[in-house]
Structures are given as structure tokens and as C-alpha cells.
Amino acid sequence: MLSKSAARLFFLVGTFATTVAFVALTVDTLRQVPEQTNEAQLSPAVIRGKELWESNNCMGCHTLFGEGAYYAPDLTQVYERRGPAFIRQMLTDPEGLYPGQRRMVTYAFTQEEQDDMIAFLEWCSHVDLNGFPPPPTVGVATAPAGAGAVAVPQVYQQICSACHAVGGVGGQVGPALDGVASRRDADYLRRWLEDPLAINPKSRMPKMPLTPEQLEEVLAYLSTLKAGEPAP
Amino acid sequence: MKFKSQRVAYWFFATCMLLLTLQIVYGIIMGFARIGMDGLHPVIPFNVARAVHTNLLVMWLLAGFMGAAYYIVPDECDRELEWPKLAYVQLIALVVTGVTAIIGFHFNWWEGRKFLEIPRPLDFLVVVDVLLFITNIGITIWKSKRITTTVSVLFFGLLMAALLYLPGMIPFDNQTVDSFFRWWVVHLWVEGVWELIMGGILAFLLIQITGVDREVVEKWLYVIVGFTFLSGILGTGHHYYYIGTPRYWLWIGGLFGALEPLAFLGMAIYGIAMYRRGGRNHPNQMALLWTLTTCILSFVGAGFLGAAHTLPQVNMYTHGTLVTGMHGHLAFWGAYACLVLAIITYAMPQVTGRKRNEDASASYAFWASNIGMLAMTVAFGIAGVAQVYLERRAGMEFLDVQRELEVHFIGLLLAAMVFGSGIAAFIYNFIRYGLPVAEPTGPADPTRRSSDEADGVVVPEPAAGG
Ligand code: HEM
Numbered sequence: 168m169l170s171k172s173a174a175r176l177f178f179l180v181g182t183f184a185t186t187v188a189f190v191a192l193t194v195d196t197l198r199q200v201p202e203q204t205n206e207a208q209l210s211p212a213v214i215r216g217k218e219l220w221e222s223n224n225c226m227g228c229h230t231l232f233g234e235g236a237y238y239a240p241d242l243t244q245v246y247e248r249r250g251p252a253f254i255r256q257m258l259t260d261p262e263g264l265y266p267g268q269r270r271m272v273t274y275a276f277t278q279e280e281q282d283d284m285i286a287f288l289e290w291c292s293h294v295d296l297n298g299f300p301p302p303p304t305v306g307v308a309t310a311p312a313g314a315g316a317v318a319v320p321q322v323y324q325q326i327c328s329a330c331h332a333v334g335g336v337g338g339q340v341g342p343a344l345d346g347v348a349s350r351r352d353a354d355y356l357r358r359w360l361e362d363p364l365a366i367n368p369k370s371r372m373p374k375m376p377l378t379p380e381q382l383e384e385v386l387a388y389l390s391t392l393k394a395g396e397p398a399p
Numbered sequence: 400m401k402f403k404s405q406r407v408a409y410w411f412f413a414t415c416m417l418l419l420t421l422q423i424v425y426g427i428i429m430g431f432a433r434i435g436m437d438g439l440h441p442v443i444p445f446n447v448a449r450a451v452h453t454n455l456l457v458m459w460l461l462a463g464f465m466g467a468a469y470y471i472v473p474d475e476c477d478r479e480l481e482w483p484k485l486a487y488v489q490l491i492a493l494v495v496t497g498v499t500a501i502i503g504f505h506f507n508w509w510e511g512r513k514f515l516e517i518p519r520p521l522d523f524l525v526v527v528d529v530l531l532f533i534t535n536i537g538i539t540i541w542k543s544k545r546i547t548t549t550v551s552v553l554f555f556g557l558l559m560a561a562l563l564y565l566p567g568m569i570p571f572d573n574q575t576v577d578s579f580f581r582w583w584v585v586h587l588w589v590e591g592v593w594e595l596i597m598g599g600i601l602a603f604l605l606i607q608i609t610g611v612d613r614e615v616v617e618k619w620l621y622v623i624v625g626f627t628f629l630s631g632i633l634g635t636g637h638h639y640y641y642i643g644t645p646r647y648w649l650w651i652g653g654l655f656g657a658l659e660p661l662a663f664l665g666m667a668i669y670g671i672a673m674y675r676r677g678g679r680n681h682p683n684q685m686a687l688l689w690t691l692t693t694c695i696l697s698f699v700g701a702g703f704l705g706a707a708h709t710l711p712q713v714n715m716y717t718h719g720t721l722v723t724g725m726h727g728h729l730a731f732w733g734a735y736a737c738l739v740l741a742i743i744t745y746a747m748p749q750v751t752g753r754k755r756n757e758d759a760s761a762s763y764a765f766w767a768s769n770i771g772m773l774a775m776t777v778a779f780g781i782a783g784v785a786q787v788y789l790e791r792r793a794g795m796e797f798l799d800v801q802r803e804l805e806v807h808f809i810g811l812l813l814a815a816m817v818f819g820s821g822i823a824a825f826i827y828n829f830i831r832y833g834l835p836v837a838e839p840t841g842p843a844d845p846t847r848r849s850s851d852e853a854d855g856v857v858v859p860e861p862a863a864g865g
Pocket residue numbers: 233234235513514585589590637638656657659660663697701702704705706707708709710714717718719720723726727730731734735
């Protein structure tokens with residue numbers, strides 16, 4: 168049978184060997200990380216953004232690289248998913264963007280601080296995470312399909328789909344936009360997007376930060392969403 | 400209780416009771432926020448509640464480990480603690496630091512790194528405090544004539560836990576490197592050195608309660624902590640899959656992470672085997688129940704539920720979802736919370752000289768808290784699996800998925816009521832024991848044969864009653 172001293176030897180040798188291996192791998196990892204994370208792009212703004220991220224404990228609600236709390240969306244890809252304008256809006260008036268939903272803290276960031284935070288989130292979105300987050304695998308579309316010749320504009324996917332669904336895909340804060348081109352005429356849609364609050368002062372849809380080109384793109388897309396013609 | 404200075408343990412245990420209560424209050428605040436009842440949001444937003452909840456957990460477990468060490472070390476080393484007064488100072492300093500941190504969280508003063516939220520200036524106080532503790536027990540052990548394996552494993556665990564706190568204090572500009580070293584604390588604590596502390600405390604309890612020969616218990620202790628480090632150190636890799644570190648961690652973390660449950664399985668088999676082997680019918684059956692529960696639930700929560708998401712293919716989908724939350728609850732409960740409650744249940748009749756371990760409140764506490772926690776785990780688990788499917792596999796929007804999950808959080812809150820009532824009963828029982836006695840209640844053991852020590856024998860109820 169195993170003796171106590173043999174058991175002790177097993178403990179000491181095992182611990183020593185794995186510790187040595189772990190330290191060696193750590194050294195190698197630290198050597199490779201600068202390239203994998205684009206450390207060259209760690210600008211002062213990104214570093215200031217990280218400090219803001221920590222001093223406000225955003226990780227106490229959100230995950231980043233899949234680490235943190237499970238109360239709010241993962242922000243690893245938020246720069247790609249929503250774009251800078253949306254993030255800025257979230258950091259100014261989160262309840263305006265998600266009325267009546269689970270609440271985020273309203274921060275009193277300056278313009279520069281918002282820029283820093285956005286720079287940090289942009290840097291994070293470019294880190295090579297070995298494939299995380301994974302693309303969905305079950306047969307549900309991830310983005311609303313474009314009808315006919317008009318592709319879904321990027322700004323629609325980033326901003327509008329947070330609140331609106333088309334073909335069952337997207338948020339549920341506002342009404343689904345299937346068939347909206349049959350419900351509303353083009354002029355109404357234009358006025359609505361220019362300033363929802365001018366048409367309905369009680370609207371829960373905030374005025375969107377769209378450039379004139381983006382506005383045209385979105386309107387062209389909306390005009391394809393006709394009743395009885397499910398998005399292909 | 401053989402030595403007068405073992406009494407200090409009582410005050411550490413009392414601190415545990417207080418911090419545990421507060422921890423549960425903040426857990427319930429989060430539970431309600433998740434079903435849309437977030438009226439406290441302006442004062443206690445979710446991130447504050449969460450930081451308080453998890454930091455209180457770590458703090459009361461550390462207080463429990465310290466109390467356990469102050470109880471066990473004199474007993475094993477056959478001498479009084481070197482500086483009992485220092486132990487009180489150190490406890491007060493710990494509580495003051497902790498409470499300052501908790502209050503600071505409410506005012507947005509923190510470091511914002513999960514589990515290591517305590518602001519850096521306070522980190523230094525924590526380190527000083529822990530060093531005082533380590534010195535106190537270290538000198539006590541050093542000066543004693545016998546150093547048992549149990550006590551050296553316990554001491555080594557505590558010392559390493561203190562040292563491993565340091566990598567978490569170094570600031571880094573790169574989020575990936577930051578996270579890399581955060582795991583040196585978080586993972587290497589719970590799946591490394593804390594298991595040594597656990598092994599040491601369990602060995603002490605098993606020797607005392609079952610009366611199995613020390614040689615046998617301690618030999619297997621080496622084997623188990625050997626497996627812990629063999630798998631646990633490189634097993635850190637199971638946190639390095641998707642944070643921007645090289646791909647080879649998928650292999651290393653996957654392989655060694657998958658071996659980690661063996662150490663917990665060993666712990667479970669060890670506890671049960673020693674119990675069946677031991678002929679002694681110890682009067683404190685409640686302590687035995689908690690000890691065996693620690694062995695078994697640590698395997699279920701850490702080993703089994705950890706294994707469920709440790710492979711990189713699975714972790715790709717479960718990483719950062721409520722599945723992790725499910726595992727976190729039962730692992731911390733089964734391995735460390737139950738362990739601290741076991742040593743408290745064992746030590747209380749000895750330090751207070753009153754026998755309250757057979758009270759109805761003690762057995763209600765045991766059953767309600769364990770059943771409640773298992774039910775909470777199920778609620779988290781169902782919510783987690785649903786989240787993985789809807790959000791990660793089907794690509795639904797985060798908030799839409801969360802709305803679907805609310806019903807499971809109603810279940811969680813119901814389970815939390817059962818759990819909370821169990822903890823309330825435990826604390827009621829704790830208070831009924833009364834304060835510690837002034838003088839030792841059992842004779843010091845001259846024979847060193849633990850299996851026939853007198854300390855386990857029923858202590859007569861003092862005439863005054865408790
Ligand atoms: C008593 C021992 C254990 C405790 C207290 C514990 C606790 C925890 C906690 C609190 C987390 C979340 C950490 C964070 O995100 O900062 C976590 C994550 C994790 N644990 Fe454990 N654990 C234990 C043992 C194990 C074991 C033995 C395994 C593997 C077999 C395991 C596998 C994992 C994995 C893979 C994750 C990462 C989950 C993710 O990617 O989100 N754990 N554990």
C-alpha cells in the first residue's frame with residue numbers, strides 16, 4: 168500500500184512540475200499577447216477608457232470578453248454591433264434608448280470621457296478572442312433580411328434593430344416594422360425619422376443621430392417593408 | 400476546548416454570521432431587480448449589490464478560515480496561541496477594512512474588476528491584516544513541539560492564499576493581461592490553495608469526529624491535495640480560452656480542467672470512507688452531517704457542475720452566462736460555506752461549553768439551507784441553459800431573452816426564502832449557544848492520540864444555563 172512519505176512525494180513533485188510548466192506558459196503568453204490584442208493600438212484614450220470602465224465598475228452589470236455580471240449585454244462586440252453614435256447615446260441617456268426596460272446607471276461623462284470609453288470598446292472589439300462570441304447556430308436569421316435590391320443598411324442593424332423587429336428579428340421596445348411602408352407614407356416616415364418628438368411629443372423613440380446619407384439609406388430600406396410581402 | 404486562546408475563534412465565527420446575513424440581503428435585492436422590481440436602483444444599482452454580495456461572501460469565508468485556524472492550531476500543536484490579543488486586533492481591523500470597502504462601493508469607490516472590487520489602498524490594509532494573522536499562527540506552530548501534516552497543509556494553504564492576493568493588485572493597461580492575472584487570484588484561490596485549507600480543516604474534523612487513525616487520514620490528505628495542484632494549476636487555462644490569449648490554452652485548459660473534478664471526487668470518497676471506517680460515535684452528529692455534506696456538495700457544485708462547462712467547445716457557448724452563476728453558487732456553498740458552517744458547528748459546543756447541537760433549530764438550519772441552495776441552483780441552471788439556447792444559439796436579443804427568463808427568477812426567490820430561513824435558524828442556534836467560557840473545558844491531551852481525546856465527549860451544561 169501507498170505510504171505516507173510516498174504520498175508526500177507525489178504531492179511535492181506534482182506541484183513542482185505543474186508550477187514550472189505554468190510559469191513557462193505564462194512567459195510565452197505574455198510574449199504573444201501584444202500581437203493578439205493589437206497592443207500597438209493601445210492609445211492614451213484607450214487606456215483612459217479602461218480606467219473609466221474600472222472606476223465605474225461597468226463589469227458589475229455587463230460582461231466583457233465574457234467576464235463580469237450577467238445582468239446586461241456582453242460589450243465585447245458592442246462597437247461593431249451598435250456603433251459609436253449609439254454608445255454615446257447610452258452613456259448620455261440610457262433610459263431614452265431603452266425606455267421602461269432594465270435600467271443602466273446614467274453617467275455624467277464629459278464628451279472626452281465618452282470618446283475615451285468608445286475608444287476602449289473599439290479596441291476591445293478588435294482583440295482576437297479565438298472565435299468568441301460564437302455566431303448563432305440554430306436556423307434563425309441574425310439580421311433582418313433585406314428586401315429585393317435594397318440591402319439592410321448598417322446603421323439600421325446597429326441602431327434601429329435594438330428596438331424594432333423585422334421578420335421576428337430584433338428588439339421589442341418599439342413596434343415591429345414589418346409592413347410599415349404600407350401603414351405610413353414616405354413623407355410621414357421622413358418627418359418621423361427627422362424628429363419623432365415633433366410628431367408625438369410623448370414618443371418613447373428618441374431623435375436618432377443619423378447623417379443625411381444614413382437617413383436616405385434607412386428610408387429606402389423602410390420603403391421595401393410592405394404588408395403581405397414577408398422579408399425574404 | 401483544550402486551550403483558553405481557542406476562544407478567539409468564537410468572535411470570528413460571530414463575524415461570519417453577521418456578514419452572511421448581509422450577503423443574503425444583497426442577493427435578494429439582485430433577485431428582485433431581475434424580475435423587474437428594481438426600485439432600489441437609484442441608491443443600490445445592480446453593480447453595487449453584486450460587488451457587496453460577492454465581497455461579503457469572500458470576507459466571511461476568510462473570517463471563517465481564520466477562526467478555524469485559531470481553533471485548530473492550538474489543538475493540533477498542543478499549546479496556547481502565541482498572541483491571543485493580536486487576534487482580536489486583527490479581527491477588528493479586518494472588519495473595519497471590509498465595512499469601509501462595502502460602504503465605498505455605494506459611493507462608486509472601487510476597482511471594478513470582478514471579485515477584486517476592493518479599492519487598491521484598502522488592498523494594502525487587507526495584506527497587512529492577513530500577514531498579522533499568518534505571523535500569529537506561524538509563530539504558534541513554529542514554537543510547538545509537534546507539527547502535524549494537518550496543520551502544515553492548513554498553514555501552507557493560508558500562506559499561499561495571502562501571497563496569491565498580490566498578482567491581483569498589479570495594474571495593467573491591457574485588458575487581456577489584466578484578466579490573465581485576475582485569474583491567478585480567483586482561480587488559483589478556489590481551485591488551488593483554498594482546497595488546501597479545505598483539506599486541512601476536513602482532516603481535522605474527520606480525525607476528531609470519526610476517530611480514524613491520524614496516519615491514514617493524513618496520507619490520503621496528501622494524495623488529494625496532490626491531485627488538486629496537479630490539475631488545478633494548469634487548469635487555470637480553462638479561463639484563458641476566450642480572453643485574447645494564445646490558442647494552446649484550449650488544449651491545456653481543456654485537459655487539466657477536465658481532471659480537476661478528480662480532486663473533489665477524491666474529497667467526497669475520502670470523507671465517506673473515513674466516516675465508515677471510524678468506529679466512534681461522536682456526540683456531535685450535526686457537525687458530522689455538515690462535514691459529510693461539504694465532501695459531497697463540493698463534488699456536485701465544483702466537480703460536477705464545473706466539469707459541465709469546462710470543455711472549450713461547451714464553454715464557447717456558456718462563457719459569461721447564468722450557467723456560470725449556477726456553478727458559482729453551488730461550488731462556493733458546497734465547498735467553502737458548508738466547510739465553515741461545519742467547523743462552527745463542531746467548535747461551538749466546545750468554546751461555549753453548552754450543548755445546543757441537538758436543538759431542533761440546528762437540524763432545521765441544516766435541511767432548509769441545503770435544500771434551499773439546491774433549489775436555487777436548479778433555478779439558475781434552467782435559466783442559464785435557456786439563455787445559452789436563446790441568446791447564443793438562436794441569436795435572440797439579450798433583453799428579449801432576459802424577459803423570457805424572469806419566471807425562473809421568481810423560482811430563485813422562492814428557493815432563496817427557504818435557504819434564508821435555514822440560515823436564520825443557524826444564526827438563532829448560534830446565539831442560543833451564548834458567549835464563550837473563560838476556561839478550557841477539556842483537558843489538554845498528553846497522549847497525542849487524537850482518537851481517544853476527551854474533547855469530543857459531551858460537555859456538561861453549566862448550572863447557570865445558556
Ligand atoms: C470550490 C471550487 C470552485 C469554486 C468556488 C468555483 C467558483 C467559480 C466562480 C465564482 C466562477 C465565476 C468566476 C468569474 O467569472 O470571475 C467560476 C467559473 C468557472 N469555473 Fe469554477 N469553481 C470551482 C471549481 C471548479 C472546477 C473544479 C471546475 C472544472 C472542472 C470549474 C470550472 C469553471 C469554469 C470553466 C468557469 C468559467 C465559466 C465561464 O467561462 O464563464 N470550477 N467558478
